[in-house]
Structure formats: structure tokens, C-alpha cells
Amino acid sequence: MQKFVFTLLFSLLMMPTQAQPLTRELRDYCQSLQAEFAQIDASRQETLQALAQYIRTQRQAGQVVNLTFICTHNSRRSQLGQVWAKVASLYVGFADAEVQTYSGGTSASACNPRTVAALQCAGVPVAVLSDNQNPENPTYEVRLGEGLQPFILFSKRYDDAFNPQTAYGVVLVCSQADETCPIVRGAAVRIYHGYEDPKRADGTAEEQATYDATCRLIAREVLYAFTLAAQTNE
Helix, strand or coil: CHHHHHHHHHHHHCCCCCCCCCCHHHHHHHHHHHCCHHHCCHHHHHHHHHHHHHHHHHHHCCCCEEEEEEECCCCCHHHHHHHHHHHHHHHCCCCHHHEEEEEEECCCCCCCHHHHHHHHHCCCCEEECCCCCCCCCCCEEECCCCCCCCEEECCCECCCCCCCCCCEEEEECCHHHHHHCCCCCCEEEEEECCCCCHHHHCCCCCHHHHHHHHHHHHHHHHHHHHHHHHCCCC
16 A cells, blocks of 8 residues: 555656657646546556556666557557557656557457547547548547657557567457457567446447546556556666
8 A cells, every 4th residue: 555655646746857749738638647546446556567567677678668459349448558558658758769559459340430539539639641541440640749750540450460469568458358369479468457348338428428438547547557667766
């Protein structure tokens, strides 16, 4: 408990001193998430600590941190994980090139437009590429701030050639993907950290609120992991 209190106080006080490339809106959003770390229960902290340890170990070894988030259709939760891991890495002060994030599914579908809307509502600059060639599985571009390398979102299998094939960390964000992928080839670490699928609210009055809440939950927990990974006094 004392360790958690220290972690929470540290995270609330910790603001990287160098100029931050993230947009002001994203910095403000992340700062508000830090105040919610106490909402993360002990069991979920454990898996987030495992993720933090992997990130820390890779950085200490001078290796790029490659993370792939996996769910069933690479449509909702894994896309959110990919985006927020990149945001979190920049917010805690890691260089743009130090952390590369990816996502995939056990099958491909499309990045759900409700997912995109939730990201936009949270302040993430994401838009369909103007030269998009596949309207059934559109490609989105994410630009997190001036001078940062943009990256793209589209639905794909986790083992698609676009994603890393070796020396990467895997975070499985749904139980079905966890069961389908007992072994993920080439992964250096495999972590299950599940979330309830916001798809359950599609077409209901709770749709937007459910997607916004899932987006914020994933953002909060991923930021917690990166905040721990940024600490050097463990």
C-alpha cells in the first residue's frame, strides 16, 4: 500500500521538464488521468506493473520498446491501446523513437468509427487518410503533436507484416484473444489485461458514453504503466 501511495504521489508531481511535443489538449487530458490512478484496483495494478517492467528493461538495454495490443477484430480495444501507449510514452518524457506501438486482431475487420469518435472526443487528432484505398477497412492517420512522426491505424491480424515479428511485447486486451493466442510467436513477453468490449452498447442510448468510458479507462491504465516505467528509483 505504501508503495502505491508513493507511486501515486510521484505521478501527480511528475511532469517532464523538457518541452513536450504533445498537443496541449492531450497533455491536459493525461494530467487529469493521473489524478485517477487510485481508481485502479490491486489486481490490475499487478499486470500493469509487469508491462512497466518490460518497458523499463527494454529501455535500460538500449532497445526500442515495441508493443502490440491484441483483441479479436482489431476494431476497438486494441486500437485504443495502441494510441494511448504512444501518447503515454511521450507524456512521461520518452523520445518519439523509443516506443513504437501497434495493434492487431485474431482476424481483421475495420477500426470502428465509434472508436475513432471516442479518441477524437479525448483530444486525439485522428482522421481518415485522404488517399484511403479501402473504404471497408479505412486507414486513419494520427498526429499527436508538432514534430512527431504520424502513425496510422487500420484493422489487421496481429501477425500482419505491418507489425513487429520478433522482440516485441504483447498486451492481450480481450479474453477471447487471450484464449485464441496461448502463444504469440516472436513475442518477448505476453501479458493479459482485459477490458469489456464497448460493442455491447452499439445502437443504444449509452453508446457514446460507453465508448468514451472505455477510451478513458484504457488511457488511464496505460498511462499508469508508463508512469511506473519512467521511474528510476525502484
